[in-house]
Amino acid sequence: MTDKRLRHGTIVAGLLVAIVVPLFLSDYYQYEASEIAVLAILVLSLVLITGFVGQISFCQYSFAAIGAFTVGSLVGGHHWSFWLALVVAVAFSAVVGILVGIPALRLSGLFLAILTVAVALFFDRFLLAPGTWDSFSGGLEPWKIGRPSFVGIGLEGPYAYYAFALAAFVVVAWLVWNLRIGKTGRVLRAIRGSEIAASMIGIDVTLWKLAAFGLSAGLAGLAGGLLAADVGAVSPPSFDFLHSVTIAALATVMGVESIGGAAVGAFALIGIPEILSHTPISPDYFQLIVGVALIVQLVFAPQGAIVKMTEDVKRLIGRSTTDDPPAVTKELAKV
Amino acid sequence: MLLASANFGLLPSYTVIGLVLGGTFALAAIGLVLIYRVSGVLHFGHGAVAMFSTFIAYTVAVEWGLPSILGLFAAIIFGAGLGYLIERFTIRPLRDRPALTKVVVTIGWLLVLQTLAGAIWKNTAYHRPVQLVSRSGFKVPLIHLIIGYDQLTTMIVAVALALGTAALLRYTTLGISMRAVADDPDSARLWGVNVDRVTAASWMVGSAMAAIAGVLITPLISFTTFALTLIVIDAFTAALIGRLQSLPLTVVGAVFLGLAQTYPRAFVSNAGSGEVATFLLVIVTLLVLFRPGTSRVRLA
Structure with missing residues (x-):
């Protein structure tokens, strides 16, 4: 009971900070805050596929690119309404996610990782390369799109867009949280635990895995579309393979299972380069730091820094958690 | 996608380019398979190791103006050393952990090496390739084809190293120990094989081959940090064709990939x-x- 109270308290406090603090920041930092909120959705999409289903993905930015370039080409090239374009973007990304999911069904672990790298490079080097499909990628000229307005309220101001992006993140986080605690979450984690055991108790592993891929890619596409409107322009280099690797690495460092970890991860994704830019170290070293953190972390705290930190804090305040039984056993007991 | 006027007269020269490219892929892939077979780790940072070592060669040969062959040796030594460091300090401590954990560590190395190289040598800048032998060549009679001495050298080196690896695995104590560890580390240990040392050796040899592949490939692709790091995916492709097991099939796969990448450009x-x-x-x-049943990592 107290654990639940503690969690609710943390969420309310976190939200209050997220709503109030940016009010007092400059336009520039409000803009960065909205980027954090959007990227948090992208990290969540990764949490969904890696943390819940146990499938690794190095092409999450490619899914985001589909969202971003769908919005970019439809709004920037064909003058569609942003909202309609966003719906198409999410649907399109989800479909591509399912398409990637089909070969992924036969693969696991390492081989799936290779497949997602190939997908990411296919996007980088071919699909988004100038000359291949310019009416989608914009060729050498980035798509320019303005900020939309939401039920009559303009989102041009940095705080307005931030508030909108934060709301979107909260809705998505709520959705993912429900997936996690509901039947869906138990099914997905049963699949993660053991596909054979899951299929033995009557779970249609194929269908659920495809659904998870579709949903994860759809969320990534949503993040991409929102990022497009946030930045105001879309160009291929912002969605390359190295971005996908960095975000996957960061999600691992932060603990791929937790929603709170996603928010903190997105904060780090923007915050650390920002801090670095105020020091003699260049923000370009951010990926180096993530890489080193990843290696060091895997050697010392395999379950993720955030998860480990929470456990350490709990132990400190005397609410020691006993070692959990293996995930599969727990999941099987519940389904 | 515009269809250029198909020029079949170019086919022989494209074949040569494809074979040379395939030869370098084969070197990278052999190193990858060696590391995978012996230590059970699919090394995503393999291309990054090749890239960093190649830029060491670039520094020695192009920036310092020393003979190219010294650059190559520097790259080989650096590659082997880096391979040792990665295995000794970030892979060996994870011995009893899932295979995926070790793979993610190699991803970490990819990020570290890529970022460091980008900071030192600048990502997008043009780099003069490390030219080991002269670009001039000889004419093949009857067909319209000029083969560069550099292309010939690359092919010879690739074939020699592929055969050399096969000989190493077949005839030397180290090679036989490597195969023993690949088949079953526990019984290898029981037979008195120093598994740690053999594993480290496989990482050193594999990484040195990546370094050679990197130096040889510089005249063929855009010589940037990122492009070189990504030859890992070409190496993966070739290695997968060999089912991550067979070296001859890996070489065949690499040559096939080299040709398959080159012909469309014609x-x-x-x-x-x-x-x-x-x-x-x-x-x-x-x-x-890779059928569902076999897609698990046997060596983990």
Whole structure:
């Protein structure tokens, strides 16, 4: 009971900070805050596929690119309404996610990782390369799109867009949280635990895995579309393979299972380069730091820094958690 | 995608380029398979190791103006040393952990090496390739074809090293120990094989081969940090064709990939057309050769 109270308290406090603090920041930092909120959705999409289903993905930015370039080409090239374009973007990304999911069904672990790298490079080097499909990628000229307005309220101001992006993140986080605690979450984690055991108790592993891929890619596409409107322009280099690797690495460092970890991860994704830019170290070293953190972390705290930190804090305040039984056993007991 | 006027007269020279490219892929892939077989780790940072070592060669040979062969030696030594460091300090401590954990560590190395190289040598800047031998060549009679001495050298080195690796695995104590560890580390240990040392040796040899592949490939691709790091995916593709087991099949796969990447450029005027070949090959190979039952890592 107290654990639940503690969690609710943390969420309310976190939200209050997220709503109030940016009010007092400059336009520039409000803009960065909205980027954090959007990227948090992208990290969540990764949490969904890696943390819940146990499938690794190095092409999450490619899914985001589909969202971003769908919005970019439809709004920037064909003058569609942003909202309609966003719906198409999410649907399109989800479909591509399912398409990637089909070969992924036969693969696991390492081989799936290779497949997602190939997908990411296919996007980088071919699909988004100038000359291949310019009416989608914009060729050498980035798509320019303005900020939309939401039920009559303009989102041009940095705080307005931030508030909108934060709301979107909260809705998505709520959705993912429900997936996690509901039947869906138990099914997905049963699949993660053991596909054979899951299929033995009557779970249609194929269908659920495809659904998870579709949903994860759809969320990534949503993040991409929102990022497009946030930045105001879309160009291929912002969605390359190295971005996908960095975000996957960061999600691992932060603990791929937790929603709170996603928010903190997105904060780090923007915050650390920002801090670095105020020091003699260049923000370009951010990926180096993530890489080193990843290696060091895997050697010392395999379950993720955030998860480990929470456990350490709990132990400190005397609410020691006993070692959990293996995930599969727990999941099987519940389904 | 514009169809360029198909020029069949260019086919012989494209074949040569494809074979040379395939030869360098084969070197990288052999190193990858060696590391995978002995230590059970699919090394995503393999291309990054090749890249960093190649830029060491670039510094020695181009920036300092020393003979290119010294640059190559520096790259080989650096590559082997880096391979040792990665294995000794970040892979060996994870011995009893899931295979995926070790793979993610190699991803960490990819990020570290890529970022460091970008900071030292600048990502997008043009770099003069490390030219080991002269670009001039000889004419092949009857057909319209000039083969560069550098291309010839690359092919010879690739073939020699592939055969050399096969001989190492077959005839030397180290090679036989490597095969023993690959088959079953526990019984290898019982037979008195120093598993740690053999594993480290496989990482050193594999990484040194990546370094050679990197130096040889510089005249063929855009010589940037990122492009070189990504030859890991070409190496993966070739290695997958060999089911991550067979070295001869890996070489065949590498040559096939080299040709498959080169030929489209004769017909399609699009920078990325070669990538489609890689992508399709990866998917087809994964789906055809790796059935659900076998897709687990046996060596983990």
